[in-house]
Amino acid sequence: MIRSSLVLFFLALVLTSYAQPPKPIFPVPLSPRLANYQIDVTLDPARKTLNGRETLSWTNPSSDLIRELRFHLYLNAFRNEKSTFMRESGGQLRGDQMDRNAAVDPYGSIDITSMKVRGGETLAYQFIQPDDEAAGTLNKDDRTVIRVPLSQPVGPGQTIVLDIVFKAKLPKIFARTGFSRDYFLVGQWFPKIGVYEPAGTRYAKTGQWNCHQFHAHSEFYADYGVYDVNITAPKAYWVSATGLYQSEKIHSNGTKTLRYHAEDVVDFAWTASPHFQVIEDTWKRPSGGAVAIELLMQPEHLNQAQRHLDAAKAALSYFDRYLGPYPFPNLTIVDPPLHASGSGGMEYPTFITAGTVWGLPEGIRAPEMVTVHEFGHQYFMQLLASNEFEEAWLDEGFNQYYEGRIMDETYGPRSAQVDLFGFRMGDLESSRSSYVHQENPALGSSFGNTWQLPDGQYGVLTYTKTATWLRTLEGLVGRPVMDEIMRTYFVRWRFRHPNARSFIDIVNEVVPKRLGGKYGPDMNWFFDQVLYGDKVIDYALASIRNSPASSQKGRRRQQRITVQRQGDGQMPVDVRVHLDTGKEVLLFWDGKARQRTFTLYEDADIVWATVDPKQKLYMDLNLNNNSLTLEPASAPAAKFAAKFLFWVQNWMQWLAWLA
Template identity: 35%
Template sequence: MRAVSWAKHSALALCGLATVTVAAALVPTPSPSAAAVTAPATTTAVADIPFAAADAAAVSVPSAADAWGGPRSDDAPTLSDRVVSYTIKASLDPDKHRLKGQQQLTWRNRSAQPVRSVYLHLYLNAFRNEGSTFFSEQRNLGFDFRSDVQMKDDEWGWIDMTRVEQAGAKVAQTFVQPDNGPSTDMTVVRLDLPQAVEPGASTTLDIDFDAQLPRVIARTGYYGSFHLVGQWFPKIGVLELPGERGATAPRWNVHEFHLHSEFYADFGSYDVSMDVPSDYRVGATGEQQGQTVTANGRSQYRFVQHDVHDFAWTADKRFAEPLVGDWTGPGSPPVKIRVLYPPEYQASAAPALKATQDSLTYFSNTLGPYPYRTVTVVIPPYNATEAGGMEYPTFFTADSFAKVPARGMNEFLLDFVTIHEFGHGYFYGILASNEFEEPMLDEGLNEYWDQRMLRELDRGYVFAPEWMRKLGIAPKLGDFGLERIGAQLNEPTDGTGANSWGRYSSSAYGAVYSRTATVMRDLEAQLGKAATEKAFKEYYATWKFRHPSIADLRESLAVSTGRRDLVERAFAEQVYATRKLADRIDDLSSNEVLPLAGVRMQNGKQVTVGQEALDKTISARREAWEKANPKAKPGSGPFPWRTTVTVRREGAAVPQTLRVTFADGSHQTVKWDDTAAWKRFVFEGNSRAVSAQLDPDKLHYLDASKLDDSRTLEGDGSAARRWSADFAALFQAVQAFVVSL
């Protein structure tokens, strides 16, 4: 998901016990107005199965080998262990931006105990009123979301289940707040079933629902005739079992919809039919089944997709004729790509298609084959920016530009957003990590892999407006340069493994993108590019369709590379905690070791050597040496040289290399691999030192500043050039107002 700015939050307290605070059992009447909603009363009920903790974050214990049914073999009958299936029929009123839906939800109880209550997400209720967790965090904690588009009185969104039945019997609804959010939050509902679901058995819930889409301010909604329909249907939470993502007993993982959180769900099958006006074009998750049926000014579409954990769609009467492309790759089925775009952004369609094809090739080659037959790309219309940069299985929204000059900033941004949102199809989609609790595994790892792809493409983007180009100023970003700008290198506040809602600030949440990418780039530099890519291929092969945790990623990297020392140190310092890395050259000196004045023994006698006589001796030796060595380089001579380098450390201790280069072209390299706050290294030889460089191979991308990694004793413009590079990176970040995607 694309993010421009983020805000302050402290972790919410304890939950997941035997008792939970809930809202009174009721089915609320549709109420688009904030003022029309009153806070429901609260009661106390005993939960059969507790919630995941309200402050759950990075998992430290690896999952069991058979978690989620064990690794998916290539000959398995289905890609995933399908836990849930949805059959949904929805009708859109595009003038009121209203949905009416009928849904059959069939869920299988994977646990070894009967389940009497299940929990569903009603995500659209985040936009119901200012009492939701989403808006409460924005109001009370100073959080902000992307561009902070404000809602007007008639732009609220909500969802009501008007009928819920199990085998014809009415099911009671009760709103709950698993994260101890405000009692007015209605994004999670508990259903007490008339019939318990026995171990290994399944149950079907018949649900009617009404939904009002909000003005698109965050991830979903409408603007004009454009509709991005996401988080729009009642969606069951995840029942995690012992050995899965750190669980020691069954637990419901069903967090409230926080301002900065995204999603987590079981894999299953979706069969979705949409009824829309006949002049609207539709795009959706999955493959369209049969031909569009049109009658009485309405059209019916049906899309089906198996082995995914979410479903989204779009409808707009202004979409132009879709741009269609194909892609094939080893191990993947033939893929049909559709790009939906409004006329004003036609220039974005072809570059988005090309970036999608390139992404299919890169991700398939470096992680694993793409398993689906479709990709739908949506270019949002003017004034619907908040619909851009959002991901769903086989379906994503990109960025929108009226002009896309080759190698320019707009081309870079369009490529970057397209690559990023496609990449979610792997890290969010196929690997299906928990974006609530461990956003590092999705947003962070995806950002890292996107930058690797851009590094491989090396398209030579120029990060300057036209007037700068005319002046001959055309800065380029170095490897992961943009990520370093947003990675909180000087004042990190949260480990990359922190959850999405319990972070210090909005920018701290935004840093999960750039800081994770920088942490992983740092680790890659030490493990080696080839070893890192091999480890990620094995991680993907082992955990696809299985919901891995951070501990599972850590184990995959450690085992595959054989460098558990490096991997565990990186995770301890930067994932489970946060440590600034700031090593520097504090001082460099290099001086001749000259004869010394004073009293000394000479031929058994005590002799006093005065400074005047000593100076004459030194001068004579210099003259003789220069006559004998007329072509000698500056920095050499008849006397040895003593070079002293002092290094300082602020923050995490990492294995460092110090390289000293001398005037005769030689160099000496030493290791600094202890926890000392400083170290002094002394070198003696026949040549004066020219420079000293920490981290000469640029292994430590987390270092707060690379400018203080070197010292020189001669005039050198490299520092100025490095300043220019950092300024160029910052300039691009400001110009593009992109902290992360």
């Protein structure tokens, strides 16, 4: 179908407008624009293939002479059972399994049939396996990375232009990209140049290519650029993509070509299907202007459209207020069909995929959660282009933290994810539960290459543990200081490639400036435990005791509170003591020793005491040992109701995870 509101306009101007260069989205570039692509691609929906021509303009960002280029050929991860991705994943990802018995060939691949320097030589390439080689497990069958030697090196600041012809076979969807029946979600589909990191970029001591193989538990890393992409597909298909729609041309053979233009992005993805129901909306920026929202729904999910739109607007508003502006003029949200659920929950610049099912009750907020999370990647992946191969926690974990904040503040801290038949679950508390209820929460560090994390721990270590320690950092420094940290990080590193040190340096800058020496000269002690280490936090209230005054011994009334550190992690912690006069005393402990006994001299008795009363230490493994009471057992049940329900709630979570 053609976008009806523009039919007459484009029929009149197609011969001129289609050939003209697109109007710039940003008159002043927002990024370095090192890797710029012009691509013409044709989809054959019957054969599930792509035929493409690509012009890449790549600029050397370093002072080095570049004698070879490196490219990702991501679709070769699905070429056969021998790729590193298939060996690591076993043909499944996020609960979706490859259908090896499908009637249509389920495998995918990409081949470069020609690569030439514009006005120069034809280039040859060879497959390399840098990650397998470094690990001593060389897999010569993996074809997801190539090196391209150059007879004429690219000098500092120089630009090389390559003309590339390629063909690809899309896989049946189970891992993000491919086809399912007549639905296509096309991601990581073209020959994509790696990132050349000059000395001083992230961890590079000398200039180097950062171009990893495609792994089961890794996503992507790329430089910013401008994309001009012409997509040819059947006339009956609705096509949407990264960037802004420019024009559409109908051909006599039953196809059409759509033109898209994107600036200052790290990737380009698109979708095509004859079944989309298209809903258009806008979000008005507080500072003026608007973001156009295009929502592509499956017909059977149409009654959930408003839920997706409301969630997207909540995320846009929250990030704009607390982190920084979303600079792009548009956002596309794709609702995949159930039979293509493996393409759901993914992020690409200005283009995300959500996910729902027919008849989903409003009390199960899965579409809201996925929409909020995937939009968050417009910040943590696109605007802050960290290396998802090596530091997945830096985008997934940070995004999970903001997902929790947005969901909890929009839908309720105890009901953000689920509010159905009396069962409730918040988003941040869900992240915490995922981490603390691991069989062994000390299994490993979040820091490191994603494919080398402990088996089965990728999700917890990168997503939920990181979100939980970020919430702990917020608890220690306070929300205003945390927001200043995050805004500073965003402003300083947007449209660049940050790493762990980029963030930690900002924490070490902001916290002493706002809180003085409360936590020492820096916060390195915190990150050594929660990011680089595997320390476990667990503080328990061991005992409380009241001693009467003794006239014979001349002693005053005395109260003792003993707190224990039961984990190997060390955090400063507060202790609140409630006396029978109604007075409360707040005590502070640096949390370093194994045990600390506080002695009070009050003309009153302790009724109860609790460790970490404001739950600053969100990482604390066991909340059930955080409080004790000396309230008489004969007291009315109402006095215990709140504490009992709190106790039951926590133990029910424990039992659920054990089950």
